[in-house]
Amino acid sequence: MFIGHYGVALAAKGIQPRLSLGILFLSVQFLDVLFAIFVLAGVEKMRIVTGFTAYHPYDLYFMPFTHSLPGAAIWSIVLAFGLCLFSVSNNPTRRIFSLFVALAVFSHFLLDLPMHTADLTLGFSGQDIKFGFGLWNYMWLSLLAELIVFGFGIVLYWNSNELLHPILTSPGGLLRYGMEFRVSQEKSSSPPHLRPVPDP
Ligand SMILES: [Zn+2]
Secondary structure (H helix, E strand, O other): OOOHHHHHHHHHHHHOOOOOHHHHHHHHOHHHHHHHHHHHHOOOEEEEOOOOOOOOOEEEEEOOOOOEHHHHHHHHHHHHHHHHHHOOOOHHHHHHHHHHHHHHHHHHHHHHHHHOOOOEEOOOOOOOOEEOOOHHHOHHHHHHHHHHHHHHHHHHHHHOOOOOHHHHOOOOHHHHHHHHHHHHHHHHHOOHHHOOOOOO
């Protein structure tokens, strides 16, 4: 999954508005950031195979340290612990933020699972059984899955926004907003002789 990961970051921001969106963006893509570094270092491996999936040409054939169940769990704890260590906020808030960061990192693995071809492992060897439900083999289904998760994040993010909240989230809020706007327009456009005369 690509853009869909950011949906999780937006949803987390909606639930926990004081947590930095930048940190959440980094958290949801942390496994891919590490994967890019590990590929450059020769620790994990990928190759480009034209037509490998309908969605992209990347054969991600060896990435047990970033895209395995224990790998994802460990990196979740590492980033959350690092944030906890360097955070300046007070203890209870710090713990909640760290939990959100850990969940955001691990969500990457969970969202990759339906998308990837069988390249996600349960262990570090890279030789054990590989998982991935292969949605990337279907272009439009992949795109739909990305947009659904991203859209879900956008909705949760907007719902937490105080400016948009009364309009978009209350029953009939949008209709009421439209009527108020129309009344204010009519008042301002009525001929001068129909406008109320202000008291001297
Ligand atoms: Zn990934």
